[in-house]
Amino acid sequence: MHATVVRDEARQLFVSEPDHASDAADACPTDNSAARTARIVESRELAVILANVAGGDQSAFAEFYDRTSSRVYGMVLRVLRDPGFSEEAVQEVYLQAWKSAHSFDPAKGSALSWLLTLAHRRAVDRVRSEQSSSDRQALYDTTNATPEFDVVSDEVTRRDEHRAVTDCLETLTDTQRQSVTLAYYGGRTYREVAEDLGVAIPTIKSRIRDGLLRLRGCLGVM
Numbered sequence: 001m002h003a004t005v006v007r008d009e010a011r012q013l014f015v016s017e018p019d020h021a022s023d024a025a026d027a028c029p030t031d032n033s034a035a036r037t038a039r040i041v042e043s044r045e046l047a048v049i050l051a052n053v054a055g056g057d058q059s060a061f062a063e064f065y066d067r068t069s070s071r072v073y074g075m076v077l078r079v080l081r082d083p084g085f086s087e088e089a090v091q092e093v094y095l096q097a098w099k100s101a102h103s104f105d106p107a108k109g110s111a112l113s114w115l116l117t118l119a120h121r122r123a124v125d126r127v128r129s130e131q132s133s134s135d136r137q138a139l140y141d142t143t144n145a146t147p148e149f150d151v152v153s154d155e156v157t158r159r160d161e162h163r164a165v166t167d168c169l170e171t172l173t174d175t176q177r178q179s180v181t182l183a184y185y186g187g188r189t190y191r192e193v194a195e196d197l198g199v200a201i202p203t204i205k206s207r208i209r210d211g212l213l214r215l216r217g218c219l220g221v222m
Contacts, residue, residue, distance in 0.1 A: 042067075046111035047104075054101040061101075065094055068112060072119045079123035089126050093119045168218035176211035183208055 046067065052060035072093055077086040096118055104114050169177055175197075182193045194204045 043110045043112065047106045050101055050104050050111040050114075053098065054104065061094075061098055064097075064111075068115055069094070071112070072115060075116055076119050076123045079120065080126060085126060085130070086123075089122050090119070093122050096122070164219060165215070168215050171218055172211050172214055176207050176214070179204055179207040180211040180215070 046064065049060050049064045049067075053064055069090065073086060073090050076089045076093070077083065080086045080089060093115070097115055100118075104111060108114075169180070172180065178197060179193055182188050182196060183190070188196070190201050190204050190208075193208075194201045197204065
């Protein structure tokens with residue numbers, strides 16, 4: 001019922017060309033009456049087609065898409081400047097047009113203007129959505145990034161610790177320093193250290209134990 005009313009209104013709205021159209025043509029030095037007539041005819045036809053779409057006519061929707069999609073895509077592309085996003089947005093626009101065709105009112109403007117308004121809003125919404133996504137990513141990167149000064153600080157701390165250990169090693173006896181260095185920097189076992197230094201294993205264990213105690217005291221490690 002509603003689709004029939006809309007179709008009737010669309011036809012009545014464009015039954016005849018306004019009287020002032022001929023006056024405008026006379027006032028214009030360029031003869032563009034053919035183009036103007038074509039636009040009027042198209043506007044009438046699209047209004048009727050969209051009214052049929054409101055009634056659930058799928059073939060009418062296909063025709064509506066074929067006759068308007070290039071202009072919708074062009075307008076969306078000018079806003080988004082990305083072919084991939086633009087194609088997605090155009091599909092969303094026509095899905096919305098199919099669902100809301102009943103809301104078209106021929107008394108408020110042409111079917112093409114109605115469609116382009118939907119397209120422009122969708123494109124602007126996509127721009128805002130992408131911007132919000134970029135802002136969220138930037139915030140995440142800023143929040144989770146490791147500042148450069150932390151890297152520098154870690155390196156300084158590592159060097160200071162290494163220097164402190166080296167200095168403290170100098171406080172050990174020669175035999176303690178040799179034993180600790182071979183065991184902890186050379187990766188040798190007690191037996192291997194004992195063989196390298198030519199002493200008994202219990203002696204090596206005692207030297208390493210005493211050496212580590214002195215190191216802990218020197219480094220302030222409890």
